[in-house]
Amino acid sequence: MAEEKEAKSIDQATVDMIEKATQDGVRIVFERAEAIKPCPIGAEGSCCSLCAMGPCRVPMPKGKEETPEEKKKRTGVCGATAETIAARYFTRKIAAGAAAHGDHGRRVVEAFLLAARGESADFQVKDEQKLLQLALDLGVEIGDRSNNEIAIDIGEKLMEEFGKQEGELLFLKRAPLKRQEIWRKQGVAPRGIDREVVEIMHRTHMGVDQDYQNLLRQGTRAALADGWGGSMIATELQDILFGTPAPVLSQINLGVLKEDEVNFIIHGHEPHLAEMLAVAAQDPEMIEYAKSKGAKGINLAGMCCTANEILMRHGVPIAGNFLQQELAIVTGAVEAMVVDVQCIMQGLTEVASCYHTKIITTDPRARIEGATHMEFDERNAMASAKAILRAVIDNYPNRGKNVRIPSHKTDLIAGFSHETINYLLGGLFRASYRPLNENIINGRIRGVAGVVGCNNVRVTHDDIHVTLVKELIKNDVLVLETGCAAMACAKAGLMVPEAAKEYAGEGLASVCEAVGIPPVLHLGACIDNSRILMAATAMVKDGGLGDDISDLPAAGAAPEWMSEKAISIGEYFVASGVYTVFGVNWPTIGSKEVTDYLFKDYEEKYGGMWAFEPDPLKMAQLMIAHIDKKRKALGIDKARERILYDMAMRRELEAV
Amino acid sequence: MEYQIEEKSAPGRDKVEVLGATFEKGKPEGEEMGRWCQKLGSREEKLKYLRTALRYWYSKDWFGSEKRKTPA
Numbered sequence: 001m002a003e004e005k006e007a008k009s010i011d012q013a014t015v016d017m018i019e020k021a022t023q024d025g026v027r028i029v030f031e032r033a034e035a036i037k038p039c040p041i042g043a044e045g046s047c048c049s050l051c052a053m054g055p056c057r058v059p060m061p062k063g064k065e066e067t068p069e070e071k072k073k074r075t076g077v078c079g080a081t082a083e084t085i086a087a088r089y090f091t092r093k094i095a096a097g098a099a100a101h102g103d104h105g106r107r108v109v110e111a112f113l114l115a116a117r118g119e120s121a122d123f124q125v126k127d128e129q130k131l132l133q134l135a136l137d138l139g140v141e142i143g144d145r146s147n148n149e150i151a152i153d154i155g156e157k158l159m160e161e162f163g164k165q166e167g168e169l170l171f172l173k174r175a176p177l178k179r180q181e182i183w184r185k186q187g188v189a190p191r192g193i194d195r196e197v198v199e200i201m202h203r204t205h206m207g208v209d210q211d212y213q214n215l216l217r218q219g220t221r222a223a224l225a226d227g228w229g230g231s232m233i234a235t236e237l238q239d240i241l242f243g244t245p246a247p248v249l250s251q252i253n254l255g256v257l258k259e260d261e262v263n264f265i266i267h268g269h270e271p272h273l274a275e276m277l278a279v280a281a282q283d284p285e286m287i288e289y290a291k292s293k294g295a296k297g298i299n300l301a302g303m304c305c306t307a308n309e310i311l312m313r314h315g316v317p318i319a320g321n322f323l324q325q326e327l328a329i330v331t332g333a334v335e336a337m338v339v340d341v342q343c344i345m346q347g348l349t350e351v352a353s354c355y356h357t358k359i360i361t362t363d364p365r366a367r368i369e370g371a372t373h374m375e376f377d378e379r380n381a382m383a384s385a386k387a388i389l390r391a392v393i394d395n396y397p398n399r400g401k402n403v404r405i406p407s408h409k410t411d412l413i414a415g416f417s418h419e420t421i422n423y424l425l426g427g428l429f430r431a432s433y434r435p436l437n438e439n440i441i442n443g444r445i446r447g448v449a450g451v452v453g454c455n456n457v458r459v460t461h462d463d464i465h466v467t468l469v470k471e472l473i474k475n476d477v478l479v480l481e482t483g484c485a486a487m488a489c490a491k492a493g494l495m496v497p498e499a500a501k502e503y504a505g506e507g508l509a510s511v512c513e514a515v516g517i518p519p520v521l522h523l524g525a526c527i528d529n530s531r532i533l534m535a536a537t538a539m540v541k542d543g544g545l546g547d548d549i550s551d552l553p554a555a556g557a558a559p560e561w562m563s564e565k566a567i568s569i570g571e572y573f574v575a576s577g578v579y580t581v582f583g584v585n586w587p588t589i590g591s592k593e594v595t596d597y598l599f600k601d602y603e604e605k606y607g608g609m610w611a612f613e614p615d616p617l618k619m620a621q622l623m624i625a626h627i628d629k630k631r632k633a634l635g636i637d638k639a640r641e642r643i644l645y646d647m648a649m650r651r652e653l654e655a656v
Numbered sequence: 657m658e659y660q661i662e663e664k665s666a667p668g669r670d671k672v673e674v675l676g677a678t679f680e681k682g683k684p685e686g687e688e689m690g691r692w693c694q695k696l697g698s699r700e701e702k703l704k705y706l707r708t709a710l711r712y713w714y715s716k717d718w719f720g721s722e723k724r725k726t727p728a
Contacts (some may be wrong), residue, residue, distance in 0.1 A: 035702060127693065128699065129693050129696060129705070130700045131707070132699065132703055133710065133714070136706060136714050137713070138712075142703070174713060194697060220726075244693060246691045246692055246693065247702075374675075419693075419709075419710070420692070422709060423692050423709070424711065426709070428678075428692065428695060428705075428709075429678070431705075431708070431709030432709070536664055537712065538712045541712035541713075542712065594700055
């Protein structure tokens, strides 16, 4: 019997374009993944390549129990144990992820200060409300000062967070009080964003920290410097510069490309250039220029998290998620892919060389061999964006005949910042998380799940995300999403209010209908996982669901994770008290001790812990079981009889 | 926000003034669809909103489930 081949994607547009790539003889990620299998020793965190005496491989024996003597011998040449090797590997992943988000945050602060000091005419404080919010957070004087004066103080204070050497990050104070106590007790309250990352790189250097628990403690500290530091700074200042997201209707999938217009895709993670391009693409002068080249107009679409940024704030359509980046080019209809940083495959240039598409790099930190480099100058942001857009338009006449745009596209509603959720739940005069908490307490909503993360070519594209989320909402779990996970569910039609009736359980559907929200809420880019932390904190502070994030009937997942950023995100969720399940593979399987420590002992320390489960339905069961465990601990697992007290009964109570 | 006052007849009284509807008529369109922050006009209104709606962080009177004698 022939072996059944695993489907590459559940998304028909993706399947169609994989087929076209094969017809066109173009090598894409799906084909490369067949040619190169993951190294099984590296995948389980059992390979140490930190010094030139190695690399040393210390894999766990397969198919038999290891004797203590065998275990003792399973070390690198320096004597590093499988535990140290796995913990160093894991902690370095956190460092890389935290560095990526931290550096993103730093660039946002730089742009923010340029705007505040009037050194960039095109960036300015757009959201005064959020500016004032940050001023209150950071103790910046408001009074009668101008927005720019306030913004300079905010920017300077937040810039110091990166190089701070002692004390605590300022945003930690936003967390529930009990959570702050836990961080201090465990010695993981981060001092400065850069310091925690640098310290990991030192401690994981050959011959430094060789106690896996101590290594992981520093990993936690750096991850918290990501979630409650770099990521949160990026989200908040982007909101001030470009506006706090509010619900917006848009569309997603490769079908958003247009046959008769200049198509260009902005891909990566940082929104500065994308914001300018979104405006430039509507400039009548640029539209005229496109028409002079034979196009009917200009069509901007997004890819990955830059897409999420401009979707959340402007409703710019999304062409696809991580595994669709090459496929957008395979349509033959994309004049250029303009990239900034993170999750940009080097394979893009090879794919682009088979069509007319230009790959334009714009950031000095992220150049790609074979791409055209046009650096984005934040001081002259609009002029810079227009120069890039002209180059894109100039490429339109070069489009060939081999064009096939899939028809698939789906409506979605995005823009659910934690402030907007608060507003939607209670209205302008009674904005509150109370209705959410009440509906969790009364059982209409069983709990809340954060489903985030990437795509991974080692599993069927989008399948794990969509299967997991459908199972969660079917069981009355409200789902908050970011990143490529959000895009997968949007393509499956889960991000419109009508989805509640079709896919959600009766209780969740009734709440969604009353509030007018989808059962799966899009909170933004992967940097915006900080919005989920804030929403969880608001739920705690509203009351009735315990006094810490770990008390909430909530769980997290990254079912198709791929990048090191995902590990950092997962670690800061866990260290914030959230039970977090990852799919695909797990990078410490090579050490049972390290894995047990992350999966079991963490719960005692942080209230949250990790889990690994590649099967989406089993993953959903794990998350629901955890939610039920928390409901039981809160005493809201059963309906309670309601008694109306008369005066006599009240007096009796007071007497006690 | 400007409040609308409506006159209504009440039992036992002739006419009383009541606060009118606060929802906006019509359907928002285009860029402004779904936006709500701009309903808050002045800086004072914005600060007031922060202290009430986002009381979880910005109101001194709010303790919620975190009411405790000793701050963390």
